[in-house]
Amino acid sequence: MIALQEEVEQLKHAVISHAVVDQAIGVVIAYGGLNPGSAWDVLRTVSQHTNTKLREVAEHIVQWPHCQWLPPEIRHALDTALASRRRPGQDAVAG
Template identity: 85%
Template structure:
C-alpha cells in the first residue's frame, strides 16, 4: 500500500513538472520573439535587446513574460501600454550605441 501511494505521489509530481516545463518553453518562445521585435525596432544586438526587456520589466514592475507578450503583439495592434512604451524607449536609448543610425528611434 505504501509503495502504491509513493508511486501516485511521484506521478503527480512528474505531471506538475511537465506542466511547468511546458509553460517555460512557451514563455521562452515569447521572450525570444520579443527580443526580435526590439532588435527590429531599435537596431540593437540580441544581448542589448534582452537587457532592454529585463529593464522594462523591472522599471514597470511587470513580469518579463507579460512585457514580452505586449511587445510581440505591438506590431499587430500598434499599441503598447504607456508605461511599457516609456520604459522601452528610455531603455533603448540607454543601450543604443553612440552612433545611432538616421531615422532610428532616437530621431522619432
C-alpha cells in the same frame, strides 16, 4: 504521478515563455537596432522599471506590431531603455 504531471506542465509553460521572450528580443532588435544581448538587457530593464514580469513585457512587445499599441508605461520604459543604448547621432526608429 501527480507530481510528474505538474512538472510536465511547468516545463511546457517554461518552453512557451522562452519562445515569447525570444520573439520579443527579435522585435526589440528590429525596433531598436540592437544586438541580441542588448535587446535582452532592454527587456529586463523594461520589466524592472515597470514592475512587470518579463514574460508579460515580452507578450506585450510581441503583440505590439499586430495591434499597434503598447501599454504606456511599457512604451515609455522601452523608449527610455533604447535611448540610453543609442550611440550619439543614431536616430530613433519611429513607432
